[in-house]
Amino acid sequence: MAGTEIFGMEEIEALADVIKRKMIHRYGSHAARKGIYRVEEFEKKAMEITGSKHALALTNGTAALIVALHGLGVGPGDEVITSPFTFIATVEAIVACGAVPVLGDIDETLGLDPLSAEKLITERTKAIMPVHMFGGAADLDAIIEIGNKYGIPVIEDACEVVGGTYKGRYLGSMGKCGTWSFDPNKTLTVGEGGIVLTDDEDLYFKMDCYHDHGHIHSKEHERGEEGKFGLGVNYRLNELQGALGVVALEKMPETLDKLRKTKKRILDSVKETGIKPRPMHNAEGDTASHLIFILPSQEAARSFRSAAAEAGTGFGIISENTWHYAKHWKALEEIGEKDIFGTKSPSYAADTMAVTEAILSRAVMTGLNINMSDEEIERIINSVKCGAKAALC
Ligand SMILES: Cc1ncc(COP(=O)(O)O)c(C=O)c1O
Structure with a gap:
């Protein structure tokens, strides 16, 4: 990463x-x-x-x-x-x-x-x-x-x-x-x-x-x-x-090539489980730095996460990611208070993000490293299979 x-x-x-x-x-x-x-x-x-x-x-x-x-x-x-x-x-x-x-x-x-x-x-x-x-x-x-x-x-x-x-x-x-x-x-x-x-x-x-x-x-x-x-x-x-x-x-071409090969190998290997990778507008051009699946429900995402962790790979549920999801940013409240030049700021309350929440609470993610051993990749593959079994069966 x-x-x-x-x-x-x-x-x-x-x-x-x-x-x-x-x-x-x-x-x-x-x-x-x-x-x-x-x-x-x-x-x-x-x-x-x-x-x-x-x-x-x-x-x-x-x-x-x-x-x-x-x-x-x-x-x-x-x-x-x-x-x-x-x-x-x-x-x-x-x-x-x-x-x-x-x-x-x-x-x-x-x-x-x-x-x-x-x-x-x-x-x-x-x-x-x-x-x-x-x-x-x-x-x-x-x-x-x-x-x-x-x-x-x-x-x-x-x-x-x-x-x-x-x-x-x-x-x-x-x-x-x-x-x-x-x-x-x-x-x-x-x-x-x-x-x-x-x-x-x-x-x-x-x-x-x-x-x-x-x-x-x-x-x-x-x-x-x-x-x-x-x-x-x-x-x-x-x-x-x-x-x-x-x-x-x-170094960019070789680096992206490595990441893309790793991600393809993982996705090819877990296809038969029926798990749904994040749909992409740029599947070919994905930088492949992250492995993301969209589960049918939040409960399924939680089951996936537990089973994958037990098999050795930590996946996060993206809605809980405080770095990348505005729902968690308390500091946004400051903007509302400023009311800059008469422009009323919109609400940044969590309930305004319901559509985003419904997607991110079903999305599980782990990061990929550029240099990964066969053993590490196989561990992720196995973890995804275990996660999928727990979440989808
Ligand atoms: C989507 C996005 N925008 C902007 C930035 C800011 O980049 P920098 O950390 O180089 O200031 C980042 C960095 O993490 C980012 O992920």
Whole structure:
């Protein structure tokens, strides 16, 4: 699960090179750095992989979301529609811009249900932010169609699915913009890091300046002499992280291949039990970081969990996952109290998430490691078989 699993000599050499050259800042010192810009290489690699016209590296995925929202002009009083099944950073990024998160429902793929999103659109809606969770894509075609119908940009939160695809295209590269995360829990990590992908020149320019105190970046000028475009913040990535990012993206195909083979082997082996894997819009492009089954009832999910645990594998019921389900986030109450610029925040009470609850309370999940022995994989297969027997018979 964590990208440190694949750390080796390549990362050590990439870091040692940056340290030996004492060139840690991603910008400036053009003559001294002799044409070596690691963060820029990381961005170029992301562009080559995804086909996106622009990639901007940032300090983390949360910063990537904030910069994307800011670049699109989302601010106080605006509303952004997103999913209640995500990491809290998605919602925090919206709040950080002064806007109001509006939570739709999910469907059985565990992504934002496009119809639920459409029903929530108001004249204040400034973006729709589907989240691709645990390897699986949200219903992107339908969501982008709704965005186009109402003239609302779609920001893909693809922080969890670096390298995942949907109908042959990379997640994060299909909306107006999309974000990737390389934090320590992700399959590919640079310690902390993020990327925003976009094809939109103007949006890229705004995000690029904003993420670095408004600097208009140019190799023709030394740092500080390039001119400014407005005020900004500091979400710059440094060259150590950039160097790690280049290696991470080089290792991406082999890493995803391993995960996908492991998941396929497990799913093929448990087919005969009749257990239902999470349906996916991107079965081919699943990053395969998670193994999820949807049981017929919450009781069945509990029986599955007990039997699988007894057989050696811990599965969680996703509705109990405090990290990824808005029902558990007490801090959301603060948003309601703010009532920003006259925009009444929606209720975030648990009973507003009944549709999501009905799905997540039947969904059981375990994470997969990149490097797994035959023995470990067989233990999971056996655990799923035991769980299925207990839950479905
Ligand atoms: C769906 C989602 N969005 C955003 C983020 C934020 O990424 P980061 O931890 O790099 O800030 C995460 C990280 O876990 C995430 O899972």
